[in-house]
Amino acid sequence: xxxxxxxxxxxxxxxxxxxxxxxxxxxxxxxxxxxxxxxxxxxxxxxxxxxxxxxxxxxxxxxxxxxxxxxxxxxxxxxxxxxxxxxxxxxxxxxxxxxxxxxxxxxxxxxxxxxxxxxxxxxxxxxxxxxxxxxxxxxxxxxxxxxxxxxxxxxxxxxxxxxxxxxxxxxxxxxxxxxxxxxxxxxxxxxxxxxxxxxxxxxxxxxxxxxxxxxxxxxxxx
Ligand SMILES: [Zn+2]
Ligand SMILES: [Zn+2]
Numbered sequence: 001x002x003x004x005x006x007x008x009x010x011x012x013x014x015x016x017x018x019x020x021x022x023x024x025x026x027x028x029x030x031x032x033x034x035x036x037x038x039x040x041x042x043x044x045x046x047x048x049x050x051x052x053x054x055x056x057x058x059x060x061x062x063x064x065x066x067x068x069x070x071x072x073x074x075x076x077x078x079x080x081x082x083x084x085x086x087x088x089x090x091x092x093x094x095x096x097x098x099x100x101x102x103x104x105x106x107x108x109x110x111x112x113x114x115x116x117x118x119x120x121x122x123x124x125x126x127x128x129x130x131x132x133x134x135x136x137x138x139x140x141x142x143x144x145x146x147x148x149x150x151x152x153x154x155x156x157x158x159x160x161x162x163x164x165x166x167x168x169x170x171x172x173x174x175x176x177x178x179x180x181x182x183x184x185x186x187x188x189x190x191x192x193x194x195x196x197x198x199x200x201x202x203x204x205x206x207x208x209x210x211x212x213x214x215x216x217x218x219x220x221x222x
Contacts, residue, residue, distance in 0.1 A: 020096040027092040030075075031067040032103045041114035043121070044155055053114050053155070062086055062105060069093055082106050116155040116173070125159075125171040126211060127178035131185075132167040133217040139189055143170075146184050150177050175211045182213045192216045 005019035047056040072090040089100040157177035172178040197209040
């Protein structure tokens with residue numbers, strides 16, 4: 001003889017005297033805080049998460065804050081201003097039936113300007129690419145495409161281009177991005193590179209240097 005659930009008295013007891021429904025009602029699949037704080041950059045929209053500035057992803061963030069008891073199959077997030085609704089489904093521990101839970105989390109966004117953006121806004125730059133010689137349209141197009149690719153993934157690789165008598169000066173926020181772009185121009189167009197450093201100041205007892213890379217394109221036709 002099968003016994004009935006001691007809670008509802010109607011359905012079959014399948015887990016220690018509980019029916020599957022009442023077991024689910026009694027056990028949580030996901031625990032989430034009701035309120036969270038996130039520091040976000042108003043310029044690049046990245047968020048500071050565990051001390052690192054990264055692309056804001058509400059789903060990944062809330063998932064990282066969720067404690068899961070059992071097996072999680074789905075974790076969907078919907079946003080309405082500051083209100084985030086999470087629909088979670090799966091099996092609670094020892095559960096016999098899928099459970100779906102709805103959670104609401106209020107996220108308070110603390111808007112700031114991240115250090116990378118404040119450098120860019122302050123006109124700071126680590127390196128200058130000096131494009132010189134015979135610079136064709138193709139070179140410019142290629143350069144702009146590659147520079148845009150790098151700055152899309154590296155917030156410090158912002159750049160600005162200045163027309164000068166001898167060619168173009170490109171100021172770049174990151175020295176490593178500048179080196180990479182110079183290397184690409186050398187590989188693709190055989191440009192000659194010359195690197196130098198200039199002392200631009202001192203900060204907390206250390207000399208600050210700015211890197212200059214002269215990128216020279218030879219005459220195409222002679
Ligand atoms: Zn029951
Ligand atoms: Zn930023």
